[in-house]
Amino acid sequence: MQALRKTRAAAGLELVEVPVPRAADVRDGEVLVRVHAAGICGSDLHVDDWTSSYTFIAPSLPVTIGHEFVGVAQAGPLAGRRVVVRPSVTCGVCAACTAGEFDRCEQRRGIGMTRDGAFAAWVRVPQRNCVPVPDGVSDELAALTEPLTISMQALRIAGDVKGARVLVMGPGTIGQGIAALARRAGAAQVVVSGFDDAVRLEALQRMGFTQQVDVARGSLAEGVAAFMDGQRFDVVFEATGVPETIQEALPLLRRNGVVVVTGIHARPLTLDLTPLVRNQHQLRGSFRPPESDWPLALDLMQELAPVLEPMVSHVLPLSQAAEGFALAHGKKACKVLLAPEPSDG
Ligand SMILES: [Zn+2]
Ligand SMILES: [Zn+2]
Known part of the structure; x- marks a missing residue:
């Protein structure tokens, strides 16, 4: 064979x-x-x-x-x-x-x-x-x-998302599953971001996720501003595998907000922890x-x-x-x- x-x-x-x-x-x-x-x-x-x-x-x-x-x-x-x-x-x-x-x-x-x-x-x-x-x-x-169970675990690690404003970074299979499950769990809003990701974002459109940002066309902060009405996110899911995306997301996260990291990253990240401390951001890994x-x-x-x-x-x-x-x-x-x-x- x-x-x-x-x-x-x-x-x-x-x-x-x-x-x-x-x-x-x-x-x-x-x-x-x-x-x-x-x-x-x-x-x-x-x-x-x-x-x-x-x-x-x-x-x-x-x-x-x-x-x-x-x-x-x-x-x-x-x-x-x-x-x-x-x-x-x-x-x-x-x-x-x-x-x-x-x-x-x-x-x-x-x-x-x-x-x-x-x-x-x-x-x-x-x-x-x-x-x-x-x-x-x-x-x-x-x-x-198998990938859907990875998305399920990410939701579990995030805790209750009912009524939450959710950002899903990464429109691949794990991010798509997270978006679907977050909406099912009662999230008030699910915004999805990708990088030069027309095909996968288009699939998310068909899944009913119309609030999208392609960061190849501008910064994440500018892109999400159109959907956020001056508010910040309650929960951010990282499903990009690109470590720097976490740096871009933290300023968009409310005080005490949660970041769930699901990507496997090919290199380490340099992260300024002082804003994370002052905002009591909760950085959580999610795996099996x-x-x-x-x-x-x-x-x-x-x-x-x-x-x-x-x-x-x-x-x-x-x-x-x-x-x-x-x-x-x-x-x-x-x-x-x-x-x-x-x-x-
Ligand atoms: Zn796999
Ligand atoms: Zn054993």
């Missing part, structure tokens, strides 16, 4: 021929999943570029990447069912895991990072990572489950949601399907992975899904 792999500790990815995993390769508690579609994530772009935030995967190379996927489980309790798969694999032996508190495991491996992932027709995964997909949820939307969010995310998919549909802009065959990555790198797409050929493997 074809597999999109990171083969060397350097920039680039390779589409290579690898053996289909055999039943004998499947360990206790694992299952093979026939992949229907897998999304290209910002972290896959980091792995492609080989930025410092992802060089930790070097000891696992060569590795097939792809961690946002939907497919059909071939055995086990969910045999024959469509499933999405939590990419974070707990160790099963640490104190937290043996106590059944998997969310506290610190010895994780990542499917599509430090073990083979889903840019291939077949992937071997732990059974306990599989979550059944309701019939009403399409493959395209189901492939967004609890496992229990996964079925809830699928329920949200069902509820919000018409809103979320513009989040997937392309479904390409895996053989066109290079084109898919070029679209994602160039911000000429929203979520790009790669689908292995039904005949492959």
Whole structure:
């Protein structure tokens, strides 16, 4: 079968021929999943570029990447069912895991990072990572489950946004999900900003978010002024991966306001902390949601399907992975899904 792999500790990815995993390769508690579609994530772009935030995967190379996927489980309790798969694999032996508190495991491996992932027709995964997909949820939307859980966690970290003025910086998949969930949670106003982001901002228009700023055309402060009536934001979500965007947002945040940082940043930030202290700004990181969010995310998919549909802009065959990555790198797409050929493997 074809597999999109990171083969060397350097920039680039390779589409290579690898053996289909055999039943004998499947360990206790694992299952093979026939992949229907897998999304290209910002972290896959980091792995492609080989930025410092992802060089930790070097000891696992060569590795097939792809961690946002939907497919059909071939055995086990969910045999024959469509499933999405939590990419974070707990160790099963640490104190937290043996106590059944998997969310506290610190010895994780990542499917599509430090073990083979889903840019291939077949992937071997732990059974306990599989979550059944309701019939009403399409493959395209189901492939967004992992990023939607990241957006859910960002909302949780922010706290109650009911009635809040919200700025979402970064119109990619995570930002789009945050915008949709903030509105669902009762935010009074959701403004979205991007940088030279016509395609992704246009998708947000179709999702119903009309208050937008493209900072390629002017400063963030000037751009949001049109929507803010002299007020400042209660909550700012950073989903850009560009650290300097936080510096631009803090002056727009009210006293005691909250900043939730979700991006993985390729370099550090120099930040003047004195205004942060004087304004009691709450700077919070948000990363991995609890496992229990996964079925809830699928329920949200069902509820919000018409809103979320513009989040997937392309479904390409895996053989066109290079084109898919070029679209994602160039911000000429929203979520790009790669689908292995039904005949492959
Ligand atoms: Zn991802
Ligand atoms: Zn563990």
